[in-house]
Amino acid sequence: MKKNELRIQQVFSHLENNDLDLGFRLLMDCVHDTQDFSLFKETISLADWKAQNPNNETGLTQRCKTLLEKTAKIPIEEAPREDFIVEGEKLYKSYGANRFSLGPISVNIKKGEVYGLVGENGNGKTTLLRILAQELKLDGGEICYNFKEKHLSSFDLKTKLIYIPQRTKTWYGSLKDNLKFVLSNYNIPAEENEIRTLMMIARFGLWNYKHLKWSELSSGYKMRFELARTMLRQPELLLLDEPLANLDILSQQLILEDLKSICNSLNHPVGLILSSQQLYEVEKVSDKVIYLKNGKYHESHSEVKEEIVTRPEKLIVEIESTLSREVLTKAFEDLNPERLIYNGGVYIAFFPSTVRYHQVLLALGAAKVEIVYSRNISKSSRRFFVS
Amino acid sequence: MKKFIQKTNKYVLENYPLLWNIKATWFLGSAILLHALFFLTGYFLMSDVTVLHKRRVIDIFLENGTAFFASIVSIIQIVIWLIYLFKNNAFKEFYPTSRKSLFFQFLIFFCFFFISISYYFSYTIGIKSYVTSHYSQSSFLEDVAIANRASPFFSHSLSDYTLDKLKYPHPLDSLYCETTVNDIDLSKPHYIFKKNYYQFYSVISIEIPLNDRRSGRLENEIHSSYTDSSRIAFLKDTVVDVAAFIRSEKPLYSNYSGTFYSLKYSIDTLNMEKNNGVFKVLGASPYYSVEAWKSNKDISELMDQKNPELIKERLQKLLDLVQKYEIPTNLTTDQWLQLVYQPNAFEVTNIIRRVPNLDLPSDYYDDDYYYDYNYVVSYPESAQDISEEFTSYKTEILTDYYLSTRKLYNTFENIEHISHTNIFEGTIHFFIWIAFFLASILFAFRVTGLRPLLFGIILSGILTMMVGLGTILFDFAGGDSSLVALNSIFFMGTIILILPLFFLKIIRKSFLGIFVVLSIVGFAGYLLTIIGIISTLQRQRCVRLFDYNYEEEKCFILMNYLGENTSYILLLASLIFLLLYTSIIKKWRALPER
Numbered sequence: 001m002k003k004n005e006l007r008i009q010q011v012f013s014h015l016e017n018n019d020l021d022l023g024f025r026l027l028m029d030c031v032h033d034t035q036d037f038s039l040f041k042e043t044i045s046l047a048d049w050k051a052q053n054p055n056n057e058t059g060l061t062q063r064c065k066t067l068l069e070k071t072a073k074i075p076i077e078e079a080p081r082e083d084f085i086v087e088g089e090k091l092y093k094s095y096g097a098n099r100f101s102l103g104p105i106s107v108n109i110k111k112g113e114v115y116g117l118v119g120e121n122g123n124g125k126t127t128l129l130r131i132l133a134q135e136l137k138l139d140g141g142e143i144c145y146n147f148k149e150k151h152l153s154s155f156d157l158k159t160k161l162i163y164i165p166q167r168t169k170t171w172y173g174s175l176k177d178n179l180k181f182v183l184s185n186y187n188i189p190a191e192e193n194e195i196r197t198l199m200m201i202a203r204f205g206l207w208n209y210k211h212l213k214w215s216e217l218s219s220g221y222k223m224r225f226e227l228a229r230t231m232l233r234q235p236e237l238l239l240l241d242e243p244l245a246n247l248d249i250l251s252q253q254l255i256l257e258d259l260k261s262i263c264n265s266l267n268h269p270v271g272l273i274l275s276s277q278q279l280y281e282v283e284k285v286s287d288k289v290i291y292l293k294n295g296k297y298h299e300s301h302s303e304v305k306e307e308i309v310t311r312p313e314k315l316i317v318e319i320e321s322t323l324s325r326e327v328l329t330k331a332f333e334d335l336n337p338e339r340l341i342y343n344g345g346v347y348i349a350f351f352p353s354t355v356r357y358h359q360v361l362l363a364l365g366a367a368k369v370e371i372v373y374s375r376n377i378s379k380s381s382r383r384f385f386v387s
Numbered sequence: 388m389k390k391f392i393q394k395t396n397k398y399v400l401e402n403y404p405l406l407w408n409i410k411a412t413w414f415l416g417s418a419i420l421l422h423a424l425f426f427l428t429g430y431f432l433m434s435d436v437t438v439l440h441k442r443r444v445i446d447i448f449l450e451n452g453t454a455f456f457a458s459i460v461s462i463i464q465i466v467i468w469l470i471y472l473f474k475n476n477a478f479k480e481f482y483p484t485s486r487k488s489l490f491f492q493f494l495i496f497f498c499f500f501f502i503s504i505s506y507y508f509s510y511t512i513g514i515k516s517y518v519t520s521h522y523s524q525s526s527f528l529e530d531v532a533i534a535n536r537a538s539p540f541f542s543h544s545l546s547d548y549t550l551d552k553l554k555y556p557h558p559l560d561s562l563y564c565e566t567t568v569n570d571i572d573l574s575k576p577h578y579i580f581k582k583n584y585y586q587f588y589s590v591i592s593i594e595i596p597l598n599d600r601r602s603g604r605l606e607n608e609i610h611s612s613y614t615d616s617s618r619i620a621f622l623k624d625t626v627v628d629v630a631a632f633i634r635s636e637k638p639l640y641s642n643y644s645g646t647f648y649s650l651k652y653s654i655d656t657l658n659m660e661k662n663n664g665v666f667k668v669l670g671a672s673p674y675y676s677v678e679a680w681k682s683n684k685d686i687s688e689l690m691d692q693k694n695p696e697l698i699k700e701r702l703q704k705l706l707d708l709v710q711k712y713e714i715p716t717n718l719t720t721d722q723w724l725q726l727v728y729q730p731n732a733f734e735v736t737n738i739i740r741r742v743p744n745l746d747l748p749s750d751y752y753d754d755d756y757y758y759d760y761n762y763v764v765s766y767p768e769s770a771q772d773i774s775e776e777f778t779s780y781k782t783e784i785l786t787d788y789y790l791s792t793r794k795l796y797n798t799f800e801n802i803e804h805i806s807h808t809n810i811f812e813g814t815i816h817f818f819i820w821i822a823f824f825l826a827s828i829l830f831a832f833r834v835t836g837l838r839p840l841l842f843g844i845i846l847s848g849i850l851t852m853m854v855g856l857g858t859i860l861f862d863f864a865g866g867d868s869s870l871v872a873l874n875s876i877f878f879m880g881t882i883i884l885i886l887p888l889f890f891l892k893i894i895r896k897s898f899l900g901i902f903v904v905l906s907i908v909g910f911a912g913y914l915l916t917i918i919g920i921i922s923t924l925q926r927q928r929c930v931r932l933f934d935y936n937y938e939e940e941k942c943f944i945l946m947n948y949l950g951e952n953t954s955y956i957l958l959l960a961s962l963i964f965l966l967l968y969t970s971i972i973k974k975w976r977a978l979p980e981r
Contacts, residue, residue, distance in 0.1 A: 137979040154977035158481045172474035177400060177407075181475060184404035185482035193401045233482075 004033075004266055008072045015064050020057055021205075024050070026261060027064055027071070028203045033266050034074040040195050042067055047202035078266045081111040085146055085237050085271040086132060092140030093127055102127045102295040104141060111236065112269030114260055116286035118279055123292045125275035126166070129239045132273065133163035147236050162235040166242040168226045171214040175225055176201070182232045196232065204228045204258065220251035227255070231262060238263070240274040244281065252281050260285040283380055313378060314338070315351040317360050320372040331367035335359060348377075405492060409499070410471040414464075418502045421460060422509040428453070429513025433521070436713050440794035444801040445808055448510050457506040464503050469829075478834060478976065486969040493830045493965055500829075501822035508818075511810045518805040527802055530708055531648050534795060537705035538647030539640050539686040540698070540727045541792050542739045545781045546773075547645055548638035550578055550585040555644070555683040559632055562587040563609050563623045575626040580636045582774035588623035595620060639733040641690045644683035647792065648799045652807040690733045699724050709790070712798045715743070716790040726788065738781060740789035816954040823911065823958065830965075831904040834972050839900030843908070846901055850879055867927075873920045880913040887971050896978040903975050906968065911961040918953065922946035 007030060014023030031043045046063050053059060086109040094101035102124040109115060117125050130136040132143065134157065151157035171178045179197045188196060201210050204224045209217060217225065223243055230238065243259075244252045263270040276282045283289055290297050321328070328347060329340060339350040351360065357376040364371060400407040429448075438444060448454050478484045478492075546552075551564035565586045571577055577586040590609070594617045610621040634641060689697060703720045718739070726737040832840045854875045862868040886894060886902045922945045929942035939947055946953060 131979075134977070134979050137981055153973065155481070155973040156483075158977045159483045161481075177396075178475070180400050181404055181408065181477070182482065184401055184407070185477045185484075187483070190398075190401035194397075 003078060004030075004076045005072075007266070008068060011068055012065070015061050015068070018057065018061070020060055020064075022257075024060070024064055025203065025205070025258065027068055028199070029261050029265065030071045031067065032199065032203065033076050033268070034071055035267070036074055037192065037195055039067070039071060039074070040199050042070070044195065044198045044202060047198075047207050051207045076266050079111070079269055081113075081269050083110070083146055084108045085111050087144045087146070088132065088141065089143075090141040091128070091131055091138060091143065093124075093131055093136060094139050100124070100127075100295060101139075102131070102292075105295075105297055106141075107132070107273075107290070109237065109271040109273060111271045112264050113271060113287040114263060114285050115271075115273040116282035116289040117273060117275040117292065118277070118282060118289060119275075119292035124295045125292055126241050127295075128292065129163060129241050129273065129275060132237075133161045133239050134158055135163060145237075160235065161237060161239065162230050162233055163239040164226060164230060164241065164243065166245055168222065171225070175206075175212065175214065176210050179225075179229055179232060182229055186233060200228045200232050203231075203262070205254075219246040220248065220255075223247065223251075223255060227259070234268065235270055238270050238272045238274075240272070242275055242277070244276045244278050249281075252278055256281055256285045279380065280375075313353055315353065315355045315357060315360070315376070316378045317349045317351070317357065317374055318377050319347045319349060319364075319374045320345060321347065321370060323369050323371075327367070327369060331363050331369055332360070335363055404477065405488060405495070408472070408475045408477065409492075409495060410468065411495065411499075414468050414499060415502075417464065418499075421464070422502075422506065425453075425457065425506045425509040426513040426516075429510040430517045431513075433514050433517035436711075436798070439712070439798040439801045440714070440791075442797050442800070443804070445511065445514065445805050445810070447514070448507050453510060454507070457510070460506065461503045465500070465825075468499065468503070476833060479836075481976075484973070486966070486973065489834070489969040489972060490966045492833070493826060494962075496826035496829050497822055500825045501818060504821055504825075505818045507814065508810065515805050515808075515810060518802055522802045522806070524806070527799075527806075528650075530711075531650065531799055533701075533704045533708050534799065535647050535682070536685070537701045538645065538792075539643040539682075540702060540705075540723065541647070541790060542727060542735060542737060543741050543790075543792065545638050545735060545738060545777070545784075548640060548642045548735045549580065549583065550633065550636065550642060552644045552679075553632070553642045553683065554680045555687050556632060558627070559587070559629060560680045561590065562627055562629065563590050563621075564588075565623065572626055576628040576630060577626075578633065578636045580638070581776035581780050583777050585636075587627045587629045589625050589627050590621050591624045593620045593622065594618075635734065638735040639690075640727065640735060641687045641733045642683070643686050644679040646678045646682050648796055649678060650803065651800075652803055693730065695724060695728050695730075698728055702727075709795065712795060714791050714795045714798070716788075717743070718788050718790055722788065726786065736784055737788075738785045740785070740787070741791060741793055743789045744787045813951075816951070819954065819958060820911075823961065824908070827908045827965075831907040834907075834976065835900045835904055838897065839904045842901045843904035847905060847909070854879075867923075870920070870923050870927075873916055873923060876916045877913070877920060880909065880916060883909070884913065887975060891971070891974055891978070896975065896980055899975055899978070903972060907965065907972075910964045910968075911957050914957055914960055915953075918946055918949070 007026070011023055011026045011030060014020075014026060028043055028047075031039045046060075046067060049063065050060055086107065088105070088107040090104040090106055092101070092103040092105075100122070105128065107115075107128070117128065119125050127136060131138060134143075134154075145151070145157060145160070147160050151160060176197060179200065180193050183193045183196055184190075201207055204227060206221065206224055206228060209221055209225075214222065214225075227243070240259075243255060247255065259272060259274070263272045274282070319328070322345075325340065325342060325347075328349070329337075332340070332349060332351075335351055335355050337349050337351050339348075341348040341350075349360070361374065364374065395412055396407070399412055403411075406412065432438060432447070438447070441447075448457075478489065541547075551566050553564075554560045565571060565588060566584060568584050571584040571586050575586065577584055579585075593605070594614075596617050597613075605620050605622060607622040607624075608620050609623050612619050612621075689701075699720060702723045706716070706718065706720055706723070708714075709716050723739075726739065727735075729736070828840070831843070854872055857875055858868045858872040861871045883902050883905045887899050887906060891899065925942060925944045926939065929939065929944065933941055949956060
């Protein structure tokens, strides 16, 4: 089964299971990939209908399914994603003698993949992003960009490198006009401008917010508008610095899911690299997580998961509890924990590779201790944050 | 209306993002409205004919507060526009921007600034339109002729009617009348009125080459004029007895040879036929003109006819004119005729005031009153020694009648000046360069940022101080400080221009930004410096070649040769430079920091 068919099926399944919000968003991604303007218009009408009939779930499901059927009939040419869009070799940046330096780091990014950049503050996340965005001069190493269209000048290259800093600038005037302004600058024909803009507004769930002023938006919606504006530029590489800062947990998840889905477009995949402090959320959507510490990096990705299977490593469990160390030590005494670190309300327990996570849970259950949550972080970059 | 605005906004946004970004439609719309408003204000201002009574009404924009109002309007308009402009910057956001579009942006800035600060033109065009449409050339010439024909009877100044004004018939037109008491040869024919002396001399001329050391005033010299290679000195020669032509030693209307209003732009005046004799060579002097001769002939012949009706007709026509132009007077035709006409005698026995006889305190001062009171229509009284008797006689015959001929004169001058003046000449350069300077500052800010602009201003201030100090020091040492200053500016300008051109990838971006700003804003000045250096060197060479006979006209000096075109050439060159420089701007913008 082709990727597109799989995706259509997935959307259908979401609609069937009444996951309407998710289903509708993914449906819009499917429609977007068709680049069919009649379907765009139908999607926009549907978004409008949805906004006017927020409680009519049956009607929405029915309309979504009809649109999905039409979308499924349009063939989509899948874009190749094997080649790296950015190849950075031994990147090195120094802010001066005895000051912070980054690297050498080698970074290769493919289209359609999401790269999470994590690490404590002051360890080089923003520096790396700005180097990739050509905002900072390299002191060593080399970066090669392989975009669909070759860039003719350094300015031309910069138009293709979309970097969104942590603090975005204020928008002035109508939000919709701001979005349309981008398309006009990218020479999108006038007749497509409005449709593409509304499509993006709908896709990022901004339909009911498009008439508001920038100052009336919450941080989450500001970020969503910023992302909508960014995606209208049809980037091949997207560099986001802390896009989840100041967002509530729900907004974080929503934005990450949207980004993952949009970047995973079939005919216009985008290479995304984002920095964040939200480890677990980022790990959930990332194909690769880059952990930076003192300007050097550790990588964890799907290949690591396999390595763990074949080459057993320690089991590391994070436990949040108000219990004393003695109580926990007693609960785990049969599992022979190697270390138990208390990190201000959170315990990190290190067990031998022979211990499995369910055994830890069993031990906690048997001891009838009160815990807030526990998590296996053996494969998570969270383990790098343990001092 | 709201729908129309939205529709227009949508169209411009979708098709011309740059124009939308700078709110060009609304800016232009408001600018056109404001220009129309200024035009109408200027136009209807002229519907009050008394406005023309003051001097240089063409400059009224600067004098009646309109300039201040226009400045406020310009500032508000520019500020509002900038607020909208600063909302978006596609170039800084790295949206695709071609060099052409960047240059176009500058051109728009330039045009907008020019439009915003040039309300002077629409206001003055309004004034000009009213004047040209309400005072046709033919009716104006007729009015001037009426005023000139009646002017002998204005009777403002007794000196206008004394013997020295007599120019008709020949040979009086070729003689010089001496009025300085100490220069009168009492042994030869002379004439006295109230202890004022008059003696007529023949005139000879001597041509002195310009390189002749005898550059001082010669004995008996009364006037001099210049040709390309020589100075012609006119000397009074021998006393001539003109008793046969003199009716009386008293001031007579038939002595009048003044011209109330001489056309300044008339082709007739330019091609004025020169009279015979000494007038031909003395044509350049205001004291010897064919107009004086004609004027004197005209009034002499009129008086000789002894026909009061002819005089009355002249006075009547003048008073009609006075009514048309709302000139203050308390004269009626009959009263006036009574004042000026005595059968068988042409003597001036009544003086008519130029302003009403107001009982003003001695320390009273008013500009108009002062000028009106002291204004001399045709001859400066200082040319003559005035005796006390003469002065007291003037007071004796002074009446309370008044006719504000000064206002009539101003009206004529204004009509002629406004009709013939090209209001763009000269002033256009002022507005062009103000607009260009503001546009280049704004453009530099838009493409680089606030920091490079501020540092650019600081650096240019430091460099100016350095050049100033260097020049002062050099001046103390006795050198040619102007050339030193120009050379220093040229040297620094060259470095500023070269750095972004050739060291783009070597020097730090933030540092280079300052030079990019200075290049954008200062290129026109740099070119002007080059022209200045060339011209100064050419001038120095010319001085060396011709020594004390040095005249700039003898040598080719670039700045003189280019003249007013220098401004247009600099503008064109600056625009071409900016078009080419957009490439550097884009490269600089794309540079990474540090």
